[in-house]
Amino acid sequence: MKSRGVMGHDGCPKLGYSPPRRSVVIRIPMTDLFDFKNHRRRFAVVGHPVMHSKSPQIHEAFARQCNVSLAYEAIALDPIAFEQGVRNLQAGGMAGLNVTLPFKEVAFRLSDEVSERARIANAVNTLSFSENDQVIGDNTDGIGLVRDLQQNLSVSCADARVLIVGAGGAARGIAQPLLQTRPACMVIANRTASRARELAALIGSPGEVYPCAFDEISDPFDLVINATAASLSSEVPALPEAVFHSGSTAYDLAYADQPTAFMRWALGLGVAQAVDGLGMLVEQAAESFWIWHRQRPQTAPVMSTLRSGVR
């Protein structure tokens, strides 16, 4: 049987395991739990940290657009009690959760059922709670990137030479959906070449995806995607300059108030365009919205609102 929330001393359901230190306790007001009048379905993004998340703003904007009644909040869960926190949110009446760092892998493991794309990514960013208490996991990151490239940026991946830089969790989430766009050539380059080999073998048949170290790159790519964690410390992966030609698109999965270090480096080398991951963020959210509400919101207006706040 699934665990249930316990009652706190103040009469509110107490959600989240409370270890002696560093605990995160989530209290949901009774009025929200029994919101019969509104029938507002409740959602949240869970992470650690999570207060910086733009997901509440994005999902609320989609909901207004599509006339969906929902409540969406950001909830920090304790890393040592993530699963218990999720179970308690489920028991407390949440309909679904978005999952962000550092919980995507553990969310995958706790799911009762996962989509094929989540299985390959080995990570889940969207949880849905079914009426029979099943936890269904999906991963919308890869399709979010592909939609941003194809629909918003008009970058055609088909027949393009595509380079994924990095072989960690972020790269794993996007590699298979990108391969499905049928690029002319897909290469995964990583600082630690053995991890690139592992990822290439996982997502493609032999000879379909080429793994390499940074210094093995000698020819330029049409699309170079930075899926490393380097941008988080304002670093640029040590790629050769030959990775770009004048028509290349440089795409950084990270986003910030200012162009990232990778974008600035690529622009300095004369690429056609350099973009950050804000579009992917909005598109992955739109796919989660579809999973939960079966409605496809327009992403462009939400993106421009966020962009005006970011820049």
Ligand code: ATR
């Ligand atoms: P994430 O889930 O964010 O992808 P991860 O699984 O720890 O995190 O993977 C981080 C990725 O960024 C790895 O590909 C890592 O390269 P290594 O496998 O060689 O560690 C890459 N990375 C991190 N910092 C980097 C840097 N300064 N230059 C190049 N690659 C970097």
